Each structure stands twice: as C-alpha cells, then as structure tokens.
Amino acid sequence: xxxxxxxxxxxxxxxxxxxxxxxxxxxxxxxxxxxxxxxxxxxxxxxxxxxxxxxxxxxxxxxxxxxxxxxxxxxxxxxxxxxxxxxxxxxxxxxxxxxxxxxxxxxxxxxxxxxxxxxxxxxxxxxxxxxxxxxxxxxxxxxxxxxxxxxxxxxxxxxxxxxxxxxxxxxxxxxxxxxxxxxxxxxxxxxxxxxxxxxxxxxxxxxxxxxxxxxxxxxxxxxxxxxxxxxxxxxxxxxxxxxxxxxxxxxxxxxxxxxxxxxxxxxxxxxxxxxxxxxxxxxxxxxxxxxxxxxxxxxxxxxxxxxxxxxxxxxxxxxxxxxxxxxxxxxxxx
Amino acid sequence: xxxxxxxxxxxxxxxxxxxxxxxxxxxxxxxxxxxxxxxxxxxxxxxxxxxxxxxxxxxxxxxxxxxx
Numbered sequence: 001x002x003x004x005x006x007x008x009x010x011x012x013x014x015x016x017x018x019x020x021x022x023x024x025x026x027x028x029x030x031x032x033x034x035x036x037x038x039x040x041x042x043x044x045x046x047x048x049x050x051x052x053x054x055x056x057x058x059x060x061x062x063x064x065x066x067x068x069x070x071x072x073x074x075x076x077x078x079x080x081x082x083x084x085x086x087x088x089x090x091x092x093x094x095x096x097x098x099x100x101x102x103x104x105x106x107x108x109x110x111x112x113x114x115x116x117x118x119x120x121x122x123x124x125x126x127x128x129x130x131x132x133x134x135x136x137x138x139x140x141x142x143x144x145x146x147x148x149x150x151x152x153x154x155x156x157x158x159x160x161x162x163x164x165x166x167x168x169x170x171x172x173x174x175x176x177x178x179x180x181x182x183x184x185x186x187x188x189x190x191x192x193x194x195x196x197x198x199x200x201x202x203x204x205x206x207x208x209x210x211x212x213x214x215x216x217x218x219x220x221x222x223x224x225x226x227x228x229x230x231x232x233x234x235x236x237x238x239x240x241x242x243x244x245x246x247x248x249x250x251x252x253x254x255x256x257x258x259x260x261x262x263x264x265x266x267x268x269x270x271x272x273x274x275x276x277x278x279x280x281x282x283x284x285x286x287x288x289x290x291x292x293x294x295x296x297x298x299x300x301x302x303x304x305x306x307x308x309x310x311x312x313x314x315x316x317x318x319x320x321x322x323x324x325x326x327x328x329x330x331x332x333x334x
Numbered sequence: 335x336x337x338x339x340x341x342x343x344x345x346x347x348x349x350x351x352x353x354x355x356x357x358x359x360x361x362x363x364x365x366x367x368x369x370x371x372x373x374x375x376x377x378x379x380x381x382x383x384x385x386x387x388x389x390x391x392x393x394x395x396x397x398x399x400x401x402x
Contacts, residue, residue, distance in 0.1 A: 022367050023370055026374075034382070037393040074393075174350075212354075213353075213357070214354060214357060230372070231369070233368065233369065233372075234369060248362070248365040248366075248369065250358075250360045250365055251361065251362045251365035252357055253362065255362055255366060273380050273383055274376060274380040274382070275372070275376035275377045275383055277373040277380060277383050293369075293373070294370055294373060317381070318379070318380055318382060319382070319392070319393065320382070320393045334382070334391055334393040
C-alpha cells in the first residue's frame with residue numbers, strides 16, 4: 001500500500017470511506033434471520049481451526065488437546081478422528097479431493113493424513129510429514145490440488161511444499177514477526193496469496209517468485225485472519241485492534257473499516273458470503289458480527305458461543321457458515 | 335549493527351519499495367464501484383444474503399426423527 005504522506009495524498013483521491021460513499025444508493029439490507037442449525041460436540045478442549053470439504057458437507061476441525069476430527073455437518077456424525085502428538089493444533093485444512101486432511105501446530109510441522117473408510121486402518125499410521133518450520137504452524141492450505149501445501153508459521157515465514165516429497169518449493173520472507181494467517185487468491189486471479197501477522201502487516205505474495213508484491217500496514221495490532229473477496233480484487237482482515245478492514249488490490253489501499261465503539265475485543269476470523277456483500281467476523285467477546293461490506297454497517301450480531309470464536313468459514317456453496325470456539329464446539333449457521 | 339549491514343538492509347528496502355511503487359493503481363472510487371458491481375451481479379446466488387427456496391437449504395431442512 002502507499003504510505004499515507006502529504007505528497008502522496010495531494011494527487012491521489014483521499015477517501016478511506018469511498019466504498020461506503022459509492023454504495024450510498026445501494027439498497028440497505030433487511031433483517032437477517034440466521035440461527036445455529038447444527039452444533040458439533042466432541043472436542044475436549046478449545047477448537048482452534050476448521051475447514052470445509054469441497055463437498056459442502058464435511059468439515060475438519062482441530063483442537064488444543066491435539067485432536068483432529070472430520071464431521072458430517074448434515075448429521076453431526078464424526079467420521080474420522082486422530083490424535084496428534086502435540087497440543088495446540090492451530091491449523092487444519094481439507095484437501096481439494098476430499099481424500100486427505102492437513103494439520104499442525106506446536107509440533108512446528110504440517111502433516112497430511114489420507115482419509116480412509118477402512119475400519120481396520122489406523123489413520124495415524126499413514127501420516128506424512130510435509131512441512132518443517134522453526135516455530136509453530138499457524139495456518140495451512142492446499143493449493144488447487146492435493147499436491148502442494150502453503151503454510152504460515154510463528155517463525156515469521158510462509159512456505160510452499162510438495163506433499164509427495166516434502167520438498168520446500170518456495171519460501172516467503174518479509175514479515176517482521178509471527179505470521180498468523182493466509183488465504184489463497186481465487187484460482188481465476190492467478191498465483192498469489194495474502195498473509196497477515198503480528199507485525200500488523202498484510203502482505204500479498206507471488207507464489208512462483210517468492211516476492212512480496214504489495215503490503216498493507218494500517219491495523220494497530222496483530223492480524224489474525226485474512227480472506228479474499230470472492231472476485232479476488234480485494235481482501236478482508238480481522239485484527240486484535242477490534243476492527244476488520246477491506247483492502248483493494250488494484251487501488252493498492254485500505255478502502256473500508258468495519259468497527260464500532262462498542263466492539264473492543266479482537267476479531268479472530270473473517271469470511272465473505274458468496275457475493276461478497278456480507279462479511280462474517282468472529283470475535284474474542286464470543287460473538288459473531290455480520291457486516292454489510294458495501295455500507296460499512298453491522299447488519300446482525302449472533303450470540304451462541306460461550307467462549308471466544310476462534311475460526312469461521314463460509315461453506316463452498318455459500319449456504320451456511322461454520323464457527324469454532326474455545327467453548328469446545330462448532331456451530332453451523334444458516 | 336555495522337554501517338555496511340544497515341546499508342545493505344536499506345538497499346534491500348529501497349528495492350522492495352521501488353517494486354511496490356511500480357504497481358499500477360486505479361482510483362478508489364473505481365475500485366469501490368467494481369466491488370459493488372460484483373456484489374450486485376452475484377447477490378441472487380448468495381443464499382446467506384437472499385435466502386433460498388424452502389427445502390433447498392440442507393441445513394434449514396427439518397431433520398427426520400427415528401421412532402424407536
């Protein structure tokens with residue numbers, strides 16, 4: 001992003017709230033009826049991360065006690081469970097094929113587990129160690145195939161790995177502190193991803209060259225979550241500074257802030273609805289706020305979790321979203 | 335830190351800033367208009383925004399009960 005200095009502002013349009021101004025004539029949204037439709041119970045401790053399977057139905061979640069569980073969200077049945085050799089499994093991801101999951105945390109690694117329906121097979125037996133960092137794993141994501149994984153770590157770097165060989169394909173250096181989150185650009189928009197960290201920066205990377213293409217530093221505290229707008233032209237962030245923000249990549253600047261004086265706890269995780277009109281954000285005050293992305297206003301506040309919301313993802317077809325919490329449960333909202 | 339060390343750090347920083355400054359930018363108002371356009375074009379498919387016909391959201395369907 002461009003530095004906010006007088007010389008730059010003199011020739012550039014200065015409107016932090018341009019998105020809201022342009023959206024003035026857009027119809028306001030009506031009342032939302034969004035309720036918990038399923039509660040997934042089974043973790044013995046804080047839920048730290050979750051991800052949807054492309055089948056829009058299965059979910060993988062990971063917890064502080066080392067357990068990783070695969071659920072059928074329609075029936076709430078547990079389909080697979082594995083106990084990691086470490087606690088604080090902060091990251092988990094579903095493979096695009098639906099045939100494997102990846103996870104890691106305080107073990108500083110990202111491991112891949114093939115999912116098998118053979119009751120005689122022990123899931124842990126087929127575990128494959130893929131990524132090795134020098135500090136905790138905070139986030140992981142398969143790229144558009146089961147063959148590559150992107151990781152973010154407390155060691156301040158991100159890295160791209162070949163799953164089969166465990167080889168490091170590319171590393172991404174530039175954050176000045178722990179990297180807490182990452183998100184891959186929608187496949188149509190090319191080979192980039194965005195990361196956020198404890199250095200208050202959000203950085204956009206070229207996956208092939210390892211170069212940082214753009215960086216944004218407007219938050220006042222750690223960035224816990226980053227998520228691309230569905231068109232790929234922007235991304236949202238959630239931070240310990242109690243705000244969520246929208247950054248446009250082609251304007252190369254922050255274009256909206258989602259905040260209220262009454263919201264004083266950090267936002268831990270954010271995701272967009274299918275059209276990008278709504279931004280769902282989970283907070284450390286146990287609530288989920290639903291923001292009108294264009295108008296900048298909050299359209300709904302969802303209660304239900306009994307502790308911090310730590311993770312939140314909208315389902316692949318946008319029919320529901322799932323939240324995970326330190327209260328040991330996951331909830332499906334629709 | 336030696337002056338040689340901080341010089342190379344500065345040079346690296348300047349190179350990175352040059353790279354970032356070379357990025358082509360569009361006006362914020364145009365960016366905002368395009369974000370809005372994307373929302374409008376896709377609103378009808380957004381189940382969480384507009385809702386879906388009764389019965390077609392698997393999470394809103396009433397779940398069947400088994401009688402023991």
